[in-house]
Amino acid sequence: MDTNQERILEKAQERVIETLARNMDLYGITMSTGLLYGTLLFQDKSMTLDEMGEALGMSKTSMSTGVRTLMDLNMVEKIWKKGTRKDHYEVNLDWYQNFIDLFSVKWRHACEQNGMSLKKSLQELNALLEAEGLSDEDKERVKLSIERIENGLEYYHWLSRLIDSFESHDIFQFVPKEEIES
Structure with a gap:
């Protein structure tokens, strides 16, 4: 994919992520947790808390709180990954x-x-x-x-x-x- 196509893809994903985050506020979910959910949605692999924090520019503590909220709502699940000690998380894709x-x-x-x-x-x-x-x-x-x-x-x-x-x-x-x- 060339640079322009990559930019179009990223812009489209960012628009959806922001929209989801704003709409999740209707259900009492913070904007940062909504952004986390949207970010996980567009990943082609599971993510660790560190990777989430880096992707969103937020602390590991914020990511932990957001993931815990999303797990309580069954929107994200913890998965086991061979060869790593860190927890990995992925989004439930069934909207x-x-x-x-x-x-x-x-x-x-x-x-x-x-x-x-x-x-x-x-x-x-x-x-x-x-x-x-x-x-x-x-x-x-x-x-x-x-x-x-x-x-x-x-x-x-x-x-x-x-x-x-x-x-x-x-x-x-x-x-x-x-x-x-x-």
Whole structure:
């Protein structure tokens, strides 16, 4: 490949890497971790933390933190390489599964935390409703809050089922994968 062709390749890859990193921010992943993911995506070989740090101009500590985040989300895996003591990492190339893992981990946690919070509030409000001394107006305010919390619980139950459909891949029955022409 000549110099001009190499420059075109690098520019195209850099554009994708930056776009991925910005979009991963939507899921609570830092820009530097997103850049790391994008960099690993375009490698034709696994990389060590030192190689990642050199490629991105960041510290080994930053790379370690980023890799740990990506491994927790199943987007990167540690691989064994014969003849070396250093850990090597490579990206999971299945974008569908990467999204499913990222979405599921983040949203499942949010559903559980928010559901527990709503249930606790619902218990407190139901107990308050049974308490003596509430005026009719106050009872109506409590009932309205209970109704809104119950609606929230219905939503989180639905969202949990949606996450289940991603994890089981049932979602692909409703929204099939398609090949597009480039």
